Amino acid sequence: MPSHLPLSHEVLDKRIQKWINQQGWPELREIQQRALSPVIAKDTDVLISAATASGKTEAFFLPALSEVADQHEGVSILYISPLKALINDQYRRLQGLGDLLKMRITSWHGDSSPGQKAQLRKNPSGVLLITPESLEALLMTKSGWLKKAFSALQYVVIDEFHAFIGQERGQHLLSLLNRLEHTTGRLKKPIPRVALSATLGELETIPQSLRPNQSLPCAIITSEQNHTQLKIQLKGYLNPIDVTASEYVDARYAIARDLFRFCRGGSHLIFANSRARTETIAAQLTQFCLDEQLPNEFFPHHGSLSKELREALEKRLLRGRYPTSAVCTMTLELGLDVGQVDSVVQVTTPSSLSSLRQRMGRSGRRDAPAVLRVLIAENEVAHDAPLSDLLRLELIQALAMLRLLLTSKWFEPADISQYHFSTLIHQVLSVVAQWGGIRAEQLFSLLCQEGPFQNVTPAHFITLLRQLGKAQLLTQLGSGELTLGLVGEKITNHYSFYAAFKTPEEYRVIAGAKTLGTLPVDTLLLQGQHILFGGKGWVVMEVNVDKKVILVKRSSRGTVPHFEGGAFTIHGRIRQEMYDMLVAGEYRIPVGDRHVDFIDDMARILFHESLLYFNQHGLKDNAIISHAGIVCILPWQGDKVVATLTALLLRLNFETSAYGGIIEVHNSHLSSVQEAIIALANAPLPAVEVLATLAEEKVVEKFDEYLPEELLDLGYGERTFDLPNTQRWLVRARAQLLGILGD
Secondary structure (H helix, E strand, O other), X not given: OOOOOOOOHHHOOHHHHHHHHHOOOOOOOHHHHHHHHHHXXXXXXXXXXXXXXXXXXXXXXXHXXXXXXXXXXXXXXXXXXXXXXXXXXXXXXXXXXXXXXXXXXXXEOOOXXXXXXXXXXXXXXEEEEEOHHHHHHHHHHOHHHHHXXXXXXXXXXXXXXXXXXXXXXXXXXXXXXXXXXXXXXOOOOXXXXXXXXXXXXXXXXXXXXXXXXXXXXXXXXXXXXXXXXXXXXXXXXXXXXXXXXXXXXXXXXXXXXXXXXXXXOOEXXXXXXXXXXXXXXXXXXXXXXXXXOOOOOEEEEOOOEOHHHHHHHHHHHHHOOOOEEEEEOHHHOOOOOOOOOOEEEEEOOOOOHHHHHHHHOOOOOOOOXXXXXXXXXXXXXXXXXXXXXXOOHHHHHHHHHHHHHHHOOOOOOOOOOOOOHHHHHHHHHHHHHHXXXXXXXXXXXXXXXXXXXXXXXXXXXHHHHHHHHHOOOEEEOOOOOEEEOHHHHHHHOOHHHXXXXXXXXXXXXXXXXXXXXXXXXXXOOOOOOEEEEOOEEEEEEEEEOOOOEEEEEEEOOOEOOOOOOOOOOOOHHHXXXXXXXXXXXXXXXXXXXXEEOOEOXXXXXXXXXXXXXXXXXXXXXXXXXXXXXXXXXXXXXXHHHHHHHHHHHHHOOOEEEEEOOEEXXXXXXXXXXXXXXXXXXXXXXXXXXXXXXXXXXXXXXXXXXXXXXXXXXXXXXXXXXXXXXXXXXXXXXXXHHHHHHHO
């Protein structure tokens, strides 16, 4: 690792020093000061990890722009973002510095100005802001221009890096960066990569995710300063069983009333996790405004809404002229500047701890305290209630995540063990299309040995190429070079190819001359049906299947249509915290010699109901119980371990299902399940690809359908199952069971 001496901001270009003074900054922040030396040195990759609004963007751009200030030919900095909206935001933020340095800043994505792109093509220079998909298009269709335009590239910076790593899109990006270095002849002299993120778990593993071939070392810079004050509250709600009772109040309605009370008159982000819940809440809050004859200040924001509707809300938030609350999915989770936000509200349990941390960081800027409210609804318990209701697992999970958030620096680490065979197919086709023809050994070297697909062996690769040949995606010339087959040409010539992830077919939802957004083609809508979309009611006037268009007009009512959405994977650390919290009988946060309470009376009642059931059934020392005629296994492990145990029991012909971290075994006896767990602990576990053969649907990612069965099973198995942690749990469970049965 190169040694970097601390530097003063006085080493920066005079014009940038002037810009710093214009901002009224007495000095650089800690993270910005520490980043100066490694960024200027350009002899390492750099990871900058610090809280939202800590100045990470400036920590990179101030020294980087200073270094390239006098470079007038060729793109000098390549900025890559997961979101077009974030590119637009950074483009606006960098304009002042660009003008000061007389440097071109270019935004390049599907919605960018054609004039901007034409100027860059004619005279490449300055900073280019781009998405991975647009970079893919340049590599495939303008490889010669790219080689010249990026010949003097000095930095690659990746914003919101946590949104990429461990995902198919992240694997795609890493492959693109490796191909970029190959195309520009920089494999032996790599272009420094800088990653920016607020929420990265297990930082010591991130350099491998940033540059898998480790051809450059990586400097990790984190901020030790955290002056943000936090105000936090968790509120509980109860869904009554008797919906006919005169005092009945649905929990969803009670939550909406509280949201109206909390947020009216201010600027807030309300995270609702799903698009359907986002629409329902936004419509209810809008109705409250109408009922009280107030201007509406609540608006939905999610990926199915049109760009125009989303951008209008983003601008309204940023300007801050009117009270505005966005009811949103993860679309407003990343670092998009929406101005001063008074509070963040999380409705239902968040998808991950890193997601919760990212969301919390959206409030509390400009020296104001961060305000976070978490609203959790549980069902009133009936005599045949499922175990998850009796244990109040949604509430317990939310409490565990808040405790981890406030008492540890842990976040979910990226899963870098996956094979990503679908993305490998995508990259094989892309490289062959870029070069016209290439030998198999060259492909393997570029994508696997030097690239990010390091888990793929030569045997895997040969099997994959043979299958692509059978499917006519590739064909081999007499010279030995691989070229595109008939099917491969058709796939790569379609505009949707540039994305490594699925882009499902969708209907456009149109009202008059205005496009409101899109809905998946599997959404069943009929003429005359009333729907909620964009926080408003609409009636469907026509469904044109050929043109993929749904025509609507305003209505006073509607129900939420079906949206695409996937399940979240809960990490084992969170479930372990849930267990530890119930064992200790304590949810409060330890601060010094006291414990801080942060939940309301209803949440406190729900917690003690969970604790009572946990203790009555001896769940501290007993992971397998019988409940309502069903054998329940509570491993208190992550979803991958739960999936592995479920698959193992299925192989033994048990009728199993899993929900919320609990495995249910139907039509069996407690003793039979206990004996099965002991037997599993005593024998070697089958490989993940063997367990994968039990799955009915394994085609998950974009090109999975082209995989040979053995690689499909291997990829699915590695993505879904966790053998080492399952084996450790089985050993502990065996000891526990032998102790119980021995008594």
